[in-house]
Amino acid sequence: MGIDTAADERLARRLAELRLQRNWTLEELACRADVSRSTLSRVERAEVSPTAALLGRLCAVYGRTMSRLLAEVESEPARLVRADEQRVWRDEATGFVRRSVSPPHGSLRGEVIEGLLPAGADIAYDRPCPPGLEHHLWLFEGALELTLDGEAQLLGPGDCLRYGSGTSRFRSLGPGCARYALLVVEP
Structure with missing residues (x-):
């Protein structure tokens, strides 16, 4: 990456x-x-x-x-997004890696994000995201605690959590990385 x-x-x-x-x-x-x-x-x-x-x-x-x-900082994405062309961003402070598998585009309302959160990493989004968003987080590997508006949910491999807008906190429980797909659908 x-x-x-x-x-x-x-x-x-x-x-x-x-x-x-x-x-x-x-x-x-x-x-x-x-x-x-x-x-x-x-x-x-x-x-x-x-x-x-x-x-x-x-x-x-x-x-x-x-x-x-x-x-918004990328050029217009192609219809087919090859793996080696997917935008990758890393948070150096936490080690979080975010891959934009299917970025937002034109009149399409959905996007797919792959997240990789190292064991012990903890990211709090203390401001709610824009209202009306729909999220589907599907955990592939590891253990993840996802706290939504103060309510913690524990996820294991294969679990899917659906939620709307609000504050969130992602914490990888280890021992390995938490790897997940996040599908976001705009209103």
């Missing part, structure tokens, strides 16, 4: 564009997202790669799913 540094730079530019489209200063965005101004500045200048949790906060502020935001 190759990490695309050019896409990281496009992501930084897109995040800056979204802020400027709203005529927000870095300080205003920092207050809305509850993230330090200096961190936001470094992310918008592509000096650091944002964590999954930080992207989650920014997506909540901008009313986008993470997949939609990442798709």
